Amino acid sequence: MRCTASSRLCTEMPHTGLETQLRFYRQAAKTVLNNIFVGQSPQILIQKALSARNQRIRQMYAAGEFMSDLSREYGISHQRISQIVHGRRC
Numbered sequence: 001m002r003c004t005a006s007s008r009l010c011t012e013m014p015h016t017g018l019e020t021q022l023r024f025y026r027q028a029a030k031t032v033l034n035n036i037f038v039g040q041s042p043q044i045l046i047q048k049a050l051s052a053r054n055q056r057i058r059q060m061y062a063a064g065e066f067m068s069d070l071s072r073e074y075g076i077s078h079q080r081i082s083q084i085v086h087g088r089r090c
Helices: 018-037 042-062 067-074 078-086
Strands: none
Touching: 042 067, 042 078, 067 078
């Protein structure tokens, strides 16, 4: 590709319409997601992340953290922290 400095115009650049760009971004997103999820559905990965979070919450509570502090730190309700700590599920 050759660009002229004076006009700041790339004369040999082919026009790639919006549809071509969207196709590129879709393919890039698929590639990234395939590399992240390698054989696992997103739902399974979310469940694993939540299980790890809940385990950390239980450990922090057992170490003396207050539920209100945990609620603020994790951005979830006090009620949900209580459910996690006491093993209840809604």
